[in-house]
Amino acid sequence: MPKTAFPSPSDTAVVGPMASLAGLLREWLPRQRWFAGKDRPVTDLALLSLTELFPGCLHLLVRTGHPPVPAPGGTTAGSGDCYQLLLGVRKHLSPRLGRALIGRAESGPLAGLTVFDALQDPRSAQLFLDRLRHPGAAGPLRFEADPAVSVPTGLVPRVLDAEQSNSSLVYGDAFILKVFRRVQPGINPDLEVPGALAGQGCRRVPAPVAWFRTTHPYGATLGVLQPFLPDASDGWTLALEALARGDDFTAQARELGQAMADVHLALAAAFPVEAAPADADPAGGPACDQNSRTAAAMTERLTSAAHCVPALQPFAPRLRTAFAALEGCDAGPPAQRIHGDLHLGQVLWAGREWFVIDFEGEPSRPLAERRSPHSPVRDIAGMLRSFDYAARQRRPWRPEWARRCREAFCAGYAARAGWDPRKKHGLLRAYETDRAVYEVLYEARHRPDWLPVPMAAIERLAVRGG
Numbered sequence: 001m002p003k004t005a006f007p008s009p010s011d012t013a014v015v016g017p018m019a020s021l022a023g024l025l026r027e028w029l030p031r032q033r034w035f036a037g038k039d040r041p042v043t044d045l046a047l048l049s050l051t052e053l054f055p056g057c058l059h060l061l062v063r064t065g066h067p068p069v070p071a072p073g074g075t076t077a078g079s080g081d082c083y084q085l086l087l088g089v090r091k092h093l094s095p096r097l098g099r100a101l102i103g104r105a106e107s108g109p110l111a112g113l114t115v116f117d118a119l120q121d122p123r124s125a126q127l128f129l130d131r132l133r134h135p136g137a138a139g140p141l142r143f144e145a146d147p148a149v150s151v152p153t154g155l156v157p158r159v160l161d162a163e164q165s166n167s168s169l170v171y172g173d174a175f176i177l178k179v180f181r182r183v184q185p186g187i188n189p190d191l192e193v194p195g196a197l198a199g200q201g202c203r204r205v206p207a208p209v210a211w212f213r214t215t216h217p218y219g220a221t222l223g224v225l226q227p228f229l230p231d232a233s234d235g236w237t238l239a240l241e242a243l244a245r246g247d248d249f250t251a252q253a254r255e256l257g258q259a260m261a262d263v264h265l266a267l268a269a270a271f272p273v274e275a276a277p278a279d280a281d282p283a284g285g286p287a288c289d290q291n292s293r294t295a296a297a298m299t300e301r302l303t304s305a306a307h308c309v310p311a312l313q314p315f316a317p318r319l320r321t322a323f324a325a326l327e328g329c330d331a332g333p334p335a336q337r338i339h340g341d342l343h344l345g346q347v348l349w350a351g352r353e354w355f356v357i358d359f360e361g362e363p364s365r366p367l368a369e370r371r372s373p374h375s376p377v378r379d380i381a382g383m384l385r386s387f388d389y390a391a392r393q394r395r396p397w398r399p400e401w402a403r404r405c406r407e408a409f410c411a412g413y414a415a416r417a418g419w420d421p422r423k424k425h426g427l428l429r430a431y432e433t434d435r436a437v438y439e440v441l442y443e444a445r446h447r448p449d450w451l452p453v454p455m456a457a458i459e460r461l462a463v464r465g466g
Contacts, residue, residue, distance in 0.1 A: 019108030034181040040066040051139035060085040082183045088118035125157035132210040140216035149209045165363045173230040179223040184367040188221035193359040202266035235344035239390040250408035257412025259354035271337040295326040298434045305441040318462035322433040329426040335373035342379040343386035381431035
């Protein structure tokens with residue numbers, strides 16, 4: 001396909017391809033697992049950049065627009081997101097690529113051509129890996145790599161089908177490429193954090209091998225290539241298998257707590273830690289201010305979520321008490337860089353040890369917030385909630401299984417970190433409540449059948465306080 005068929009991002013005619021793609025993408029985007037606006041129609045599509053990576057493969061950044069939605073206080077808020085797309089364009093599509101089909105363009109410069117998700121096409125995926133193997137530029141795109149690591153040619157690609165907010169390809173069981181679908185300005189933590197931990201000699205996190213980014217319309221990380229652990233099993237799968245067999249999982253949970261403490265210690269060494277002044281009054285001052293800010297942010301998220309999910313509203317007054325109680329808590333461990341979205345699906349058991357992956361954080365939150373220091377208790381609360389999620393996948397529900405795992409995880413963490421999360425009850429309850437509120441909003445939007453799982457935790461936290 002001649003490159004002259006597509007205008008450059010700086011060309012005033014850059015909107016031309018959208019005459020071919022806009023209608024197709026409005027139908028296709030809301031059906032994708034990684035699309036954040038499933039509950040709202042796509043009202044606008046703007047092309048921010050377009051680059052032809054190689055003949056028949058287009059790299060696009062597009063901004064979606066959604067209609068305003070009511071917000072707390074009677075105001076309205078509009079919304080929009082930037083998404084990364086790799087689109088294949090051919091006259092005819094092989095039947096084996098049926099899942100990749102987006103549609104046939106009826107008008108515009110691509111009229112008569114078939115458009116598909118290029119990441120689903122083995123040939124396009126192999127060519128893309130070749131592009132990563134050779135650092136350089138393509139329009140606004142920049143391809144970079146660790147010169148100490150050699151990526152061989154001829155690695156067969158396959159797309160991971162697991163539910164996730166991005167797209168991942170495995171190459172020859174040797175490397176895994178994560179392509180960030182929802183793009184925000186700045187360096188993505190899933191590149192920044194593993195790179196920094198590698199510099200600390202932390203073996204719990206696979207180090208980046210290659211990555212790519214964009215300089216237009218703003219600087220942003222677009223994808224990361226890392227070593228793949230082919231014989232690893234994720235913690236979620238292992239926990240469900242243990243439940244199905246009726247096995248105990250406390251030994252694994254304890255070792256997982258130790259692994260997470262190792263990662264937190266390495267993060268504290270790699271990034272600045274927000275420590276209170278040595279002469280700070282433990283009953284007030286900086287510690288009190290930190291707790292006040294945390295409580296206010298949690299309360300605001302609860303108010304917003306209850307507005308969107310009516311089932312939360314009867315519990316909201318009691319849940320707010322968990323956040324208000326932070327005012328009387330000590331600040332706990334210093335704020336530092338953390339994982340940000342820790343659960344059993346983000347950890348892998350390989351060989352004889354746990355690895356931690358996916359440091360992107362909660363994709364729905366702003367990138368600046370995900371890169372900011374937070375209490376490590378937030379990560380701990382995420383994992384404790386995950387044990388509860390696992391226990392509720394089988395009937396009858398086994399709350400004792402989840403309780404033992406929670407205790408073992410905290411014990412393992414305390415043995416390595418030097419402080420015990422269980423002794424920070426008020427802080428832990430607040431972060432668990434905040435996590436459960438996030439889960440309610442997420443499930444209501446993406447997996448309504450799962451909503452009873454976090455709602456059970458909401459009832460427990462509201463009625464019994466933990």
